[in-house]
Amino acid sequence: MNRRIAGQVFGICALLALVSLLAGCRGGGGGGNGGGKIAFGSDRDGNSEIYVMNSDGSGQTRLTNNAAWDYDPAFSPDGSKIAFASDRDGNSEIYVMNSDGSGQTNLTNGPASDNDPAFSADGTEIAFYSERDGNQEIYVMNSDGTGQTNLTNNAAGDIVPSFSADGSKIAFASNRDGNNNEIYVMNSDGTAPTRLTNNAARDEDCSFGP
DSSP states (O other): OOTTTTTTSHHHHHHHHTTSOEEOOOTGGGTOOGGGEEEEEEOTTSSOEEEEEETTSOSOEEOOOSSSOEEEEEEOTTSSEEEEEEOTTSSOEEEEEETTSOSOEEOOOSSSOEEEEEEOTTSSEEEEEEOTTSSOEEEEEETTSOSOEEOOOSSSOEEEEEEOTTSSEEEEEEOTTSSSOEEEEEETTSOSOEEOOOSSSOOOOOOOOO
16 A cells, blocks of 8 residues: 555555655655755654765764654755655644754645645745645645645545656646556646556656756
8 A cells, every 4th residue: 555645544654655765855856956965754763754865875864853754855956955744743744944954844734634745946836745625636835835726626636746857847646547546747837737657557656857
């Protein structure tokens, strides 16, 4: 069972996903380069925390330290910030912090789960998926948390967004065609969603190249 497919059962999903390391730097606008760093989630200290390490695996450093689950990290394009998801306020919300772990700030605040943040190429926006409208939809907001806008609006589950390097497109996964997840791409304003994959298997966790 994939946590991102069954995000509505957050506690169970997160447990299943966090038994292994979660790489957090998506390509293109989604992840940034973090100055050669890799951000990831790990439960090596008893619950999921955000870590960074050098690209050769050295210098592994914990950035968050609390009893909540912190996961799904994504670097800003300039490497100065890391967006992540955390359930420290009772359900999964999007947070941002400085790349050294300081200045942890809540960007979303509601009763529904918000997950999988991804920065735009210029760092001014963050895409994420949310269940606030009763099912999983792709949202975008300004990097300070303002202007939260639903880009997809249908009865299917739309998850795991990733910006293109020029910021004009967002790739995501969806089950809107009735089978396991497929990869879609849409304009960054939510228009012209187009399916890219079509098979009976599950396709997800997409990211653009630089």
